[in-house]
Amino acid sequence: MTTTVGVISSGRGENLRYILQEERSGRLPARVGIVLADQSDAGALRIAREYGVPAHFIDPAGLGREEYDKLLIAQLDAKGVELVVLTGYMRILSPLFVRYYKDRILNIHPALLPSFRGMDAFSQALDYGVRWTGTTVHIVDEDVDHGPIIYQRPVRVLKNDTHDSLKARIQRAEYKAYPRAIKMFIEGKPKVQGRTLVWQTEEKSEEK
Ligand code: GAR
DSSP: OOEEEEEEESSOOHHHHHHHHHHHTTOSSEEEEEEEESSTTOHHHHHHHHTTOOEEEOOOTTOOHHHHHHHHHHHHHHTTOOEEEEESOOSOOOHHHHHHTTTOEEEEESSOTTSSOSSOHHHHHHHHTOSEEEEEEEEOOSSTTOSOEEEEEEEEOOTTOOHHHHHHHHHHHHHHHHHHHHHHHHHHOOEEETTEEEOSSHHHHSOO
16 A cells, blocks of 8 residues: 655755655555745756646745645645655644644654754754764654654764755755654654554564
């Protein structure tokens, strides 16, 4: 069974590109059915169209958070979306949206949560002086960068790292992490218990 995924983005869309590559290679039990963005020039819209995926800019101008999210839900529902995947989506989702897709929204954050939530996790990691940072794929709850963790991939901070060099390495890790986490999530069907996940098919959720 193939899960229909809806991707929402504000940005470049590179994670989307790698998700689509995995999908097209047949390694992901998912099909991206629609891509939505809150920025008209989001790279994600262009990448989606390259792959023949319906892609729409939904203009947030003058709309409240719930009003806007209802527009997103209408688009996602029309395509039968079962799993929502956020890639660099910078608007905070309304409780209405989070409840509508309860435990069916995934996000990727460029740090090992719960460290360095929020904006510019790369500078936060460099300023703090950590030796390791990384990326986290988690289920979205009503708090920002907070829900139960599906998968993490560590990245070493090097002595001469700049913001850009660290960012580039973390983003390379993300391109492997996100498709892998989506596959784990779809196949493992985890149930949320507080902050932890109980996997239905244990052997598939194990990391190699
Ligand atoms: C990714 O690095 C992702 O971790 C980050 O935005 C970037 C999107 O890149 N998300 C967050 O910081 C969310 N808190 P992309 O548009 O090229 O996929």
